[in-house]
Amino acid sequence: MKSSLMLHTITRIVAFIILSFSVFLFFAGHNNPGGGFIGGLMTAAGLLLLYVSFDLKTIKRVIPFNYTTMIATGMLLAIGTGVVSMFLGDAYLTQYFDYFQLPILGETELTTALPFDLGIYLVVVGVALLSILTIAEDDA
Amino acid sequence: MEILMILVIGVIFTVATYLILTKSLLRVVIGLIMYGHGAHLLFITLAGLKQGAPPLLGEEAVAYADPLPQAVVLTAIVIGFGVTAFLLVIAYRTYKVHQTDDLDQLRGSADE
Amino acid sequence: MSLLHLVILAPFVLAILVPFLYKYVRQVHTGWFVMILPLTLFIYFLQFLPMISRGETIYEQQPWIPSLGINFDVYVDGLGLLFGLLITGIGTLVVLYSIYYLYNKKKESLHNFYVYLLMFMGAMLGVVFSDNLMTLYIFWELTSLASSLLIAYWFHKERSRYGAQKSMLITVSGGFAMLAGFSLLYVMTNTFSIREIIAQADVIVTSPLFIPAMLLVLAGAFTKSAQFPFHIWLPDAMEAPTPVSAYLHSATMVKAGIYLVARLTPVFGITQHWFWIVSGFGIFTLIWGSVSAIRQKDLKAILAFSTISQLGLIMALLGLGSAAFHYDVAVVGTLYYTATLAAVFHLINHATFKGSLFMIVGIVDHETGTRDIRKLGGLMAIMPITFTVALIGTLSMAGVPPFNGFLSKEMFFTAALNATTMDIFNMQTLGILFPVIAWIASIFTFAYCILMFSRTFLGKFKPEKLEKEVHEAPIGLLIPPIVLASLVVIFGLFPNLLAYSIIEPTMASILPNVLADGERFYVNIYHWHGFNTELFMTIGVVIFGSLIYLNLKKWAEVNWFLRERDPLNWVYDNSLVWTVNGSIKVTNMQMTGLLRDYFVFMTVFIIGLMGYTMIKYNIFAIDLANVAEVSPYVLILVIVLLATTVLLPFISHRITAIVATGVIGFLIALLFVVFRAPDLALTQLLVETVMVVLFLLAFYHLPELRKEKFTPRFKLTNLVVSIGVGLVITLTALSAHAFSHANPIQPISDYFVKNSYELAGGKNMVNVILVDFRGLDTMLEVLVLAIAALGIVVLIKLRMTGKEDV
Structure with missing residues (x-):
């Protein structure tokens, strides 16, 4: 399997780049193109590349994610962030933001939209991979 | 450009409808995807294709493209993805169970 | 939320606990827990009695949906309390009876039974104590539901399911009619409160909606109280366990219609329409039921038709009683109140004797295994206690002194005779019908009473026809009918026990405003009236009734006599069949099972709708001026996009088709870039990537595309429909584009930009x-x-x- 050695090596590098970029896209979302949906899809695409070039079993050992749980976590996160504002007396899903001085990062904007977006991110990754892997694993 | 785009959208809808009316499951699925494309383009086109900066405040532009239809279409694209995935799996399972993807043969019998 | 509200809700709360009690306290029969509740409530209601008989009422408010005028207001007056006592009193006895009737804890699904029973009890209390028509309606439908569930309690039996469905369909459709009637009342008076509606009775009488509202409300009351021609559900409801029949289908639920008629008499009663409809349907039901009862072979069926006929009797009396609004009490005395008095009194009496008789039939069924009078006989010696109780109940039902049934029957005759002396509503000529029909119906009543009694307890014992060893019932089964039978005797001997305490305030609720303030109905019931027409009528009933019974053999040769089933069932059964067949036909017409046809239906409809609108309002417009200029990249992109799209239907290779679809997706992503939508472009690009993988995976398993084999006509239709859709979309989009420029509207997205x-x-x-x-x-x-x-x-x-x- 010489050709696959080549493929594997390149895939490792490329997938790493894609995944890093997807994380960047996710965080960039509030001010530049990107966000939960785009970041999520990019992550899914990166992981997909790994699944396509290696076989399912190997990747499962390396990335032991349960995508169903991931969807559920994402949903809970998205719903949960919305509930927080209700305790503060505002309407459901009211988002807050403020600027903080953090060590290393300097002045940073922290917003409650971020965990909400993270929820979306998780659901999108989960949905894309769960659908594809479910079909791929089906041998009947 | 709007007129041109509207004509293109008309063609997309015509083809999509034609595909949906055929008997093959795959063509029907593709037809539905084309419907989605047509609708997205229609939405963006009708919001006006007047030139303006992308809706990013960092651009410091005088005018921006309308962000609302973009947000709506973004949602639609992602939902379309979910629905298409689901459709595909249904098509796949239908074929597995009935060993045919011909909708004519898949029609239920009268007493079902 | 007052204590009274809690009292109404208590059965529902207990119903939630019942399944747990059933599951975790298995050694005790669940019925014992249930019985505590009606007993407590009965005692609780009894303490209202002195207050109510003084003419006072209780009114407790609890807002529910105030904006719609729907409130859970509780109102206790004579009529409500009478029903409350019946519901809880008979309820206690029935639960006690059911403990022994459904003695097999393991086999019977008691948790279901008691949940339904409690649901019914709470709902029924809600019906009689609600002051708000909407609340009343909700509880009303709940009683229908509970009744249906109880009829289907032995749901593995086909006849149970049939009976349940029938009762549900008839009573619930009546309920819907009633809801419409209530809404009309709201339209007229702007309130749902019964007391306020009664206060506005004069507004309602003059309204054009009066007749529709009255008919709709009566449809609800008549279906519930099994009045002709809606009575056909009641005999089939006899598939329910006997405690249920005794409780719901004779003593309480079927009287909900009576309750409603009595409750709304002050609203509608002043008109002759009400008088004629209520009394007419009532008297006809009376004779129909009693004549049908004599044809039955099943003890419970006899009782069912008997119940129908007695309900008709009470209904007729309420109708006759409404005439009292037209007479001044100071001029004619209490002459025309007798009808209402008889209705209330008979309501109580019927609950006691019919309840006990149902329980007796249950005992006979339980001990012998059959209810067929052709197999039974001679049980007198074997079941002496049952026999005695049955004798009291039967004689009371037949109207023989000194039992309470005699008293109310006498009063009924008096009321019917009084009707002939009325000088309103054409009663001078038609009034004579009432005593005549009443008398004939009573003869039949007497005959079927003797029939069912003698065939069961007298004659020869036929053990060879029975599957069981027959002996006297256990004491638990006997206590409830004995209690009821004692009441029959007590009320028969001392009727005035009831008169002051409950009958007078009840009459005051049914006939308000006819008395001056501070006055009350003076009710005095006694046995001996001297040798008057009523007494001779009773003697006639006994003689002719016995004659009919003795000649039953001859009757048996008459054709209609053999038919047990009510002829009206034919209408019900067939309309059900027609409805089902009709809907199957309609469904088959449109449901071809072919996806294409459904799409054609949808798209053609849309084309038609849009095209019609466009032509009708002449809105087509095109605006060539206000367009952005076309850049060369866009032109190239569009040309490639068009080419791929148009080629798509001709591709007959699946991988090519998938790739082509992918290409279209990517081209659209590029278009989004041109349209200044970076987020969209990114999303579209990524979605397309993931989708292609998905497609390849799924279609790896699917077969190769084939050339579509269509007839030319088929193909032409597809083509025409497709082009139609494309055309309509294009024209609509062009017009919309032109419109938005002709009428500049501030886009809402400015808010987001800012x-x-x-x-x-x-x-x-x-x-x-x-x-x-x-x-x-x-x-x-x-x-x-x-x-x-x-x-x-x-x-x-x-x-x-x-x-x-x-």
Whole structure:
């Protein structure tokens, strides 16, 4: 399997780049193109590349994610962030933001939209991979 | 450009409808995807294709493209993805169970 | 929320606990826990008696949906309390009886039974104590539901299911009619409160909606109280366990219609329509029921028709009683109140004797295994206690002194005779019908009473026809009918026990305003009236009734006499069949099972609708002036896009088709870039990537595309429909585009452009809209995604093996 050695090596590098970029896209979302949906899809695409070039079993050992749980976590996160504002007396899903001085990062904007977006991110990754892997694993 | 785009959208809808009316499951699925494309383009086109900066405040532009239809279409694209995935799996399972993807043969019998 | 509200809700609360009691306290019969409740409530209601008989009422408010005028207001007056006592009193006895009747704790699903029974009890209390028509309606339908569930208690029997469905269909459709009637009352009076509606009775009488409202409300009352021609559900309801028949289908639920008629008499009663409809349907039901009863061979069926006929009697009396509004009490005395008095009194009497008789029939069924009078006989010696109780009940029902049935029957005759002396509503000529029909019906009543009694207890004992060893029933089964039979005797001997305490206030609720303030109805019931017409009528009833019974053999040769089933059932059964067949036909016409046809229906409809609107309002417009200029890249992109799209239907290779679809997706992503939508472009690009993988995976398993084999006509239709859709979309879009330029509207997105940094601290407006301004939409969107993914997992992983029990 010489050709696959080549493929594997390149895939490792490329997938790493894609995944890093997807994380960047996710965080960039509030001010530049990107966000939960785009970041999520990019992550899914990166992981997909790994699944396509290696076989399912190997990747499962390396990335032991349960995508169903991931969807559920994402949903809970998205719903949960919305509930927080209700305790503060505002309407459901009211988002807050403020600027903080953090060590290393300097002045940073922290917003409650971020965990909400993270929820979306998780659901999108989960949905894309769960659908594809479910079909791929089906041998009947 | 709007007129041109509207004509293109008309063609997309015509083809999509034609595909949906055929008997093959795959063509029907593709037809539905084309419907989605047509609708997205229609939405963006009708919001006006007047030139303006992308809706990013960092651009410091005088005018921006309308962000609302973009947000709506973004949602639609992602939902379309979910629905298409689901459709595909249904098509796949239908074929597995009935060993045919011909909708004519898949029609239920009268007493079902 | 007052104690009275809690009293109404208590049965529902207990109903929630019953399944747990049934599951965890298995050694005690669940019925014992249930029995505590009606007993407590009965005692609780009894303490209202002195207050109510003084003419006072209780009114407790509890807002529910105040904006719609729907409140859970509780109102206790004579009529409500009378029903409350009946519901809880008979309820206690019935629960006690059911403990012994459904003695097999393991075999019977007692938790179901008692949940339904408690649900009924609470709902019925709600009906009689609600002051608000909407609350009343909700409880009303709950009683229908509970009744249906109880009829289907032994749901494995086909006849039980049939009976349940029938009662449900008839009573619930009546209920819907009633709801419409209530709404009309609201339209007329602007309130749902019964007391306020009664106060506005004069407004209602003059309204054009009066007749429709009255007919609709009566439809509800008549279906519930099994009046002709809606009575056909009651005999089939006899499939329910006997305690249920005794409770719901003779003593309480079927009297809900009576209650409603009595309650609304002050609203509608002043008119002759009400008088004639209520008394006419009542008297006809009376004779129909009594004549039908004599044809039955099943003890419970006899009782069912007997109940129908007695309900008709009470209904007729209420109708006759409404004439009292037209007479001044100072001029004619109490002459025309007798009808209402008889109705109330007979309501109580019927509950006692019919309840005991149902329980007796239950005992006979329980001990002998049959209710067929052709198999029974001679049980007198074997079951002496049952025999005695049955004798008291039967004689009371037949109207023989000194039991309470005699008293109310005498009063009924008096009321019917009084009717002939009325000088309103054409009663001078038609009035004579009432005593005549009443008398004939009573003869039949007497005959079927003797029939069912003698065939069961007298004659020869036929053990060879019975499957069981017959002996006297256990004491628990006997106590409830004995209690009821003692009441029959007590009320018969001392009727005035009831007169002052409950009958007078009840009459005051049915006939308000006819008495001056501070006055009350003076009711005095006594046995001996001297040798008057009523007495001779009773003697006639006994003689002719006995003659009919003695000549039953001859009657048996008459054709109609052999038919047990009510002829009206034919109408019900056939209309059901027609409805089903009709809907199957309609469904088959449109449901061809071919996906294409459905799409054609939808698209043709849309084309028609849009095209029609466009032509009708002449809105087509095109605006060539206000367009952005076409850049060369766009032109190239569009040409490639068009070419790929048009080629798509001609591709007959699946991989090519998938790739072509992918190409279209990527081209659209590029178009989004040109349209200044970076987020869209990114999303579209990524979605397309993931989708192609998905497609390849799924279609790896699917077969190759074939050339479509269509007839030319088929193909032409497809083509025409497709072009139609494309054309309509294009024209609509062009017109919309022109319209938006002709009528510039401030876009709502300006708000987002202005505020996305100030209010949400983000510079990417699209993202800010998604996660902040329209966060809920996005949340629901990911929910849809999650559902789709779980659907996929379910479709593929959780496959059925074909052995599941579905």
